[in-house]
Amino acid sequence: MNFSLAELVPLLPEIFLLAMLSLILIVDTMLKDEQRTGTYVLTLLTLAGCAWLTFSGHRAEPVHVFSGMFVDDTLSDVLKLALYLAVAFMLVYSRGYLQARGLFKGEYYVLTLFATLGMMVMISASHFLTLYLGLELLSLSLYAMVALPRDSATATEAAMKYFVLGAIASGMLLYGMSMVYGSTGSLMLTDVSVALQEGTGQKVPLVFGLVFIVAGIAFKLGVVPFHMWVPDVYHGAPTAVTLFISSAPKLAAFAFAIRLLVQGLEVLHSDWRDMLVLLAVLSMGVGNIAAIAQSNIKRMLAYSTISHMGFLLLGILAGSQNGYSAAMFYSVVYAMMSLGSFGIILLLSRQGFESEELDDLKGLNQRSPWAAFLMLLLMFAMAGIPPTVGFYAKLSVLQAVVEAGFVWLAVVAVLFSLIGAFYYLRVVKLMYFDEPLQTAPIEAPGDMRLALSVNGLAMLALGILPGPLMAVCLIAVQSSL
Amino acid sequence: MPPLSLVIWVPILGGLIVLATGGDKNAPLARVLALIAAALGFIVSIPLYTGFDLHTSAMQFEELVPWIYRFNVNYHLGVDGISMPFILLNSFTTLLVVMAGWEVIRKKVAQYMAAFLIMSGLINGVFASLDAVLFYVFFEAMLIPMYLVIGVWGGPNRVYAAIKFFLYTLLGSLLMLVAFIYLYFQAGNSFEILDYHKLAIGMTAQELLFVAFFLAFAVKVPMWPVHTWLPDAHVEAPTGGSVVLAAITLKVGAYGFLRFSMPIVPDASHELAWLVITLSLIAVAYIGLVALAQADMKKLIAYSSIAHMGFVTLGFFLFNPLGIEGGLVQMISHGFISGALFLCIGVMYDRLHSRQIKDYGGLVNRMPVFAAFFMLFAMANSGLPATSGFVGEFMVIMGAAKVNFWYAFVAATTLITGAAYTLWMYKRVVFGKVTSPQVEEMQDINKREFLILGVLAVCVLGMGLYPKPFTDVMHASVDNLIAHVGQSKLP
Numbered sequence: 007m008n009f010s011l012a013e014l015v016p017l018l019p020e021i022f023l024l025a026m027l028s029l030i031l032i033v034d035t036m037l038k039d040e041q042r043t044g045t046y047v048l049t050l051l052t053l054a055g056c057a058w059l060t061f062s063g064h065r066a067e068p069v070h071v072f073s074g075m076f077v078d079d080t081l082s083d084v085l086k087l088a089l090y091l092a093v094a095f096m097l098v099y100s101r102g103y104l105q106a107r108g109l110f111k112g113e114y115y116v117l118t119l120f121a122t123l124g125m126m127v128m129i130s131a132s133h134f135l136t137l138y139l140g141l142e143l144l145s146l147s148l149y150a151m152v153a154l155p156r157d158s159a160t161a162t163e164a165a166m167k168y169f170v171l172g173a174i175a176s177g178m179l180l181y182g183m184s185m186v187y188g189s190t191g192s193l194m195l196t197d198v199s200v201a202l203q204e205g206t207g208q209k210v211p212l213v214f215g216l217v218f219i220v221a222g223i224a225f226k227l228g229v230v231p232f233h234m235w236v237p238d239v240y241h242g243a244p245t246a247v248t249l250f251i252s253s254a255p256k257l258a259a260f261a262f263a264i265r266l267l268v269q270g271l272e273v274l275h276s277d278w279r280d281m282l283v284l285l286a287v288l289s290m291g292v293g294n295i296a297a298i299a300q301s302n303i304k305r306m307l308a309y310s311t312i313s314h315m316g317f318l319l320l321g322i323l324a325g326s327q328n329g330y331s332a333a334m335f336y337s338v339v340y341a342m343m344s345l346g347s348f349g350i351i352l353l354l355s356r357q358g359f360e361s362e363e364l365d366d367l368k369g370l371n372q373r374s375p376w377a378a379f380l381m382l383l384l385m386f387a388m389a390g391i392p393p394t395v396g397f398y399a400k401l402s403v404l405q406a407v408v409e410a411g412f413v414w415l416a417v418v419a420v421l422f423s424l425i426g427a428f429y430y431l432r433v434v435k436l437m438y439f440d441e442p443l444q445t446a447p448i449e450a451p452g453d454m455r456l457a458l459s460v461n462g463l464a465m466l467a468l469g470i471l472p473g474p475l476m477a478v479c480l481i482a483v484q485s486s487l
Numbered sequence: 488m489p490p491l492s493l494v495i496w497v498p499i500l501g502g503l504i505v506l507a508t509g510g511d512k513n514a515p516l517a518r519v520l521a522l523i524a525a526a527l528g529f530i531v532s533i534p535l536y537t538g539f540d541l542h543t544s545a546m547q548f549e550e551l552v553p554w555i556y557r558f559n560v561n562y563h564l565g566v567d568g569i570s571m572p573f574i575l576l577n578s579f580t581t582l583l584v585v586m587a588g589w590e591v592i593r594k595k596v597a598q599y600m601a602a603f604l605i606m607s608g609l610i611n612g613v614f615a616s617l618d619a620v621l622f623y624v625f626f627e628a629m630l631i632p633m634y635l636v637i638g639v640w641g642g643p644n645r646v647y648a649a650i651k652f653f654l655y656t657l658l659g660s661l662l663m664l665v666a667f668i669y670l671y672f673q674a675g676n677s678f679e680i681l682d683y684h685k686l687a688i689g690m691t692a693q694e695l696l697f698v699a700f701f702l703a704f705a706v707k708v709p710m711w712p713v714h715t716w717l718p719d720a721h722v723e724a725p726t727g728g729s730v731v732l733a734a735i736t737l738k739v740g741a742y743g744f745l746r747f748s749m750p751i752v753p754d755a756s757h758e759l760a761w762l763v764i765t766l767s768l769i770a771v772a773y774i775g776l777v778a779l780a781q782a783d784m785k786k787l788i789a790y791s792s793i794a795h796m797g798f799v800t801l802g803f804f805l806f807n808p809l810g811i812e813g814g815l816v817q818m819i820s821h822g823f824i825s826g827a828l829f830l831c832i833g834v835m836y837d838r839l840h841s842r843q844i845k846d847y848g849g850l851v852n853r854m855p856v857f858a859a860f861f862m863l864f865a866m867a868n869s870g871l872p873a874t875s876g877f878v879g880e881f882m883v884i885m886g887a888a889k890v891n892f893w894y895a896f897v898a899a900t901t902l903i904t905g906a907a908y909t910l911w912m913y914k915r916v917v918f919g920k921v922t923s924p925q926v927e928e929m930q931d932i933n934k935r936e937f938l939i940l941g942v943l944a945v946c947v948l949g950m951g952l953y954p955k956p957f958t959d960v961m962h963a964s965v966d967n968l969i970a971h972v973g974q975s976k977l978p
Contacts, residue, residue: 386631392624408668420661427657431650439638439646476557
C-alpha cells in the first residue's frame with residue numbers, strides 16, 4: 007500500500023474543517039463571554055473556507071483515495087456545498103435564541119462543526135467503516151447538542167431517548183454490514199457491488215443483512231416504523247438544535263442511503279425496493295395524519311418531516327438516475343424549507359418565551375406582515391403547492407415513481423399530501439385569519455432578518471426557475487453513480 | 488411584449504406594486520394603483536379580441552420559451568376561440584371587483600386589492616397555458632389568493648369555508664397531476680397539451696385518465712355531488728371573492744373539460760358521457776329545488792350557479808355544436824349575471840349587513856334605481872329572452888333535444904325552477920311594504936355602484952340581443968373540437 011501526499015488533496019475541506027475546529031476549541035477558551043461573537047464569526051468563516059475548498063477542488067470525475075475508503079465526486083461536492091449553506095443559515099438563525107437563553111457558548115459551535123465533519127465524511131464515504139464513522143461522529147455530536155441545556159428535564163430526556171434509540175439503530179446497521187461482509191468478503195462499496203454482480207455472495211445472508219441496513223437507514227431518516235424518536239427529540243431539544251437536526255442531517259442521510267443502497271447494493275434493488283415501498287407509504291400516512299393532531303408546532307413539523315422523508319424514499323426506490331436525482335433535489339429543497347420554518351419559530355421566540363405552540367403564530371400577519379408572508383411561502387412549499395419550489399420537488403419524485411411503473415404509489419402519495427396540506431393550511435390560517443394573542447414586537451438581528459428573507463424568497467424564486475437546481479442534481483447523480 | 492404574457496404579468500406585477508404600499512395608512516394610494524393596474528390589465532387583453540383570426544382553429548398569439556429543460560417543460564402560451572373569451576371576461580371582472588371593493592374594504596386594503604390582481608393574472612395564465620405543468624402551476628397557484636381572500640375578509644364561518652374550498656380543489660387537481668405525469672411518458676417526454684391531443688391511448692387508460700380529469704374539473708365546476716364547497720365559499724367570501732368565484736373560477740373547471748377531457752380521452756368521454764349528463768341533469772333539476780329553499784341570498788345564488796353550470800357540462804357532453812357553443816355562451820353569460828347578482832347582494836349587504844331574505848322587504852320604495860338593475864339581473868338569471876341568460880340555455884336545450892328528448896325535458900325544467908327561486912327571492916326582497924326601520928334608512932346606489940351595475944347591464948342585454956360577436960370567435964375552434972372528439976383514439 008503506497009501513500010502519497012496527493013491523496014490528501016480531495017480531503018482538503020475535511021482537513022481544513024478539523025484544523026479550524028481545533029483552533030476554535032482553543033480560541034474559545036480565551037474569549038470572555040461578551041466576546042463570544044468571535045467564535046460565531048470564526049465558525050461561519052470556517053464554513054466559507056470549506057465551501058471555497060470544495061468548490062475549487064471540484065473535479066468532474068470521481069476520485070477515490072485512502073485505498074478507496076473515501077470518494078470525492080460531484081454528488082459529494084454538491085451535497086457538501088448545500089450542507090455548508092444549511093449549517094451557516096442555521097447558525098445565523100440560532101444566535102439570538104442562544105444568547106437569550108445563556109446557551110451562547112463555544113460548545114455549541116464546536117459540536118456543530120463536529121457534526122458537520124461527520125456529515126461530510128458520510129457524504130464522501132465509499133466504505134462501510136467510513137460511513138459508520140461519519141454517522142457516529144454526527145450522532146454523538148447531536149446527542150450532546152440536544153442535552154445542551156442540561157438543567158432542562160425535557161432536553162435531557164430527549165437526549166437520552168435519542169441516544170438509546172440511536173445506539174440500537176447503529177447496532178442494527180453494523181450487524182447488517184457484517185452480514186454483507188460475511189457474504190461478499192469486502193467492506194468496500196465498490197467491491198461489494200462487484201461481488202454482487204458476479205453473484206459470488208450467498209443470497210440469504212445478504213438479504214438478511216440488507217434488512218438490517220435498511221432499518222438503520224430508516225432510523226436515521228426517521229421513517230415509520232423507526233420514527234419514534236423524531237417527535238420527542240424535535241420537541242425536547244432547544245429549538246436551535248431542532249432546527250439543526252431537521253435540516254442538514256437530512257442531506258447526509260440521503261447521501262448515506264444512496265451510498266449504501268445504490269453504490270453498494272444496487273444489485274439487490276428489487277429486494278430493498280419493496281422494503282422502501284412499505285416504509286414510504288407508512289411514513290406518508292402516519293406522518294401526515296399524526297401531524298394533524300399536534301398543537302405543538304415543533305411536534306407538528308416533526309411529523310411533517312416523517313412524511314417528507316417518506317416522499318424522499320419514493321425517489322430512491324424508483325431505482326433510476328432520474329429517481330435518485332429527484333430524491334436529491336427533494337432533500338436539498340426539504341432542508342431549505344425546514345430551515346426557514348424553524349427560523350420563523352426562532353424569530354417568534356424571545357427572552358423567557360418559547361414559541362412552541364401553534365397558537366403563538368396567531369395573527370402574525372398583523373404583527374409582522376413580512377414574516378407572515380415568508381412563513382406563508384414556506385408552508386405552501388411544504389404542502390407542495392406551486393408556484394413554490396416544493397411543488398417541483400414533489401413533481402420530480404412523482405415523475406420518477408410513475409416512470410418506474412408505480413402509478414398506484416403516486417396516487418397514494420398525492421392523497422397523503424392532500425391530507426398534509428390541511429395542517430400547513432392551518433398554519434396559514436392562524437397567521438392570516440386569526441387575531442394575535444401576543445402583541446410584543448418582533449425583534450431580530452439584521453443578519454437573521456436578511457437570511458430569513460433570502461430563505462423564504464428562495465422558495466418562490468426556485469419555484470419560478472427550478473431548472474438550474476434540478477439540472478445540478480441530475481448531473482451530480484449521473485457523473486457519480 | 489407579446490399580448491398573452493402581458494395579460495398574465497401586468498396584473499401580477501400591479502398586484503405586487505399595490506402590496507408594496509404597505510399598511511392601511513396608504514389605503515387611498517393602494518386603491519388608485521389597483522384601479523390603474525386592473526384597467527391596464529383589461530386594456531392589454533383587448534388586442535386578443537381585435538387581433539383574433541376568426542377563421543382558424545389553431546392556437547393564436549403563441550409564445551414558446553423553454554422553461555425547465557430537465558422535464559422538457561415549456562413556457563408555452565396560446566389561445567383559441569374557446570379560451571380567448573374567458574381571458575377578456577376575467578380581466579373585465581377584475582376591473583369591476585376592484586371598483587366594487589373601493590370604499591367597502593377598509594382593513595388591509597393593499598393586500599385585498601393585490602390578492603385580486605394577482606389572482607387575475609394567474610387565472611389568465613390558466614386559460615392561456617398550452618403546457619400541462621404550466622397549466623397546473625397556474626391552476627393551483629390561483630387557490631392561494633382565493634384562500635386568503637375568503638379567510639381574511641370573509642364572514643363568520645370563513646375559516647371552515649376557506650379550508651374546505653382549498654382542500655376540495657386540491658383533491659381533484661392532485662390526481663390530475665398524476666394523469667399529466669402518466670401522459671408525459673406516453674407522449675415521449677412531453678408536457679405539451681397539444682401533443683396529448685394527438686396521443687393514441689388504450690381504453691382502460693383512457694377511462695382512468697378521464698376519472699382523474701373528471702375529479703379535478705367536476706370539483707371546480709362544481710358538479711353535483713362534489714358541489715358542497717361552493718355554497719360555503721360563496722356565503723363566507725367578501726363580495727369581490729364571490730364575484731370572481733362565480734364569474735371566473737367555476738369556468739376554469741368547465742374549460743378543463745373542453746381542453747383536456749374531451750380531446751385527450753375522446754373514447755372514454757363518449758363512453759362515460761352518460762355519467763356527466765346524469766350529474767348535470769341532477770344539478771339542473773335538483774339543485775334548482777335546493778335553491779328554492781334558501782333563506783340566505785348568497786347561498787341562493789350559489790345554488791343557482793351550480794344549476795347553471797350543470798347546463799354547461801350538459802351542453803359539452805352532447806358532442807354537438809349547439810350544445811358546446813351553448814355551454815360556452817352560458818359560461819360567459821353566467822359570468823356576467825352571477826357577478827352582477829353577487830354585486831347586487833353586496834350593495835344591499837354594505838347597507839344592512841345582512842344577507843337574509845327575511846331582513847329585507849320593500850326595497851323598491853327606498854332604492855328604485857337599484858331595484859331596476861336588480862330586476863334586470865334577476866330576469867336574466869331566470870333566462871328571460873333578450874337577456875344573455877336565454878341564449879345559452881336555449882342553445883343547450885336545442886342541442887339536448889337533438890340527442891334525446893328527455894334530456895331536453897329535464898333541462899327545460901330550469902326555466903320554471905330558475906324563474907321560481909330568483910323571482911320569488913326578488914319579490915320578497917324588493918316588493919311589499921318597508922317592514923324594518925333599517926330598510927327605511929337605506930340609500931339608493933351611488934355613482935360608483937351605478938357605473939358597475941350599468942356596465943354589466945349593458946353586457947347582459949347586449950349579449951342577449953346580439954350574441955354573434957361572442958359566438959363568432961368560437962365557431963372555428965368548436966367545429967375543430969367536435970371533429971377531433973369524433974375520431975377514436977384507440978390504438
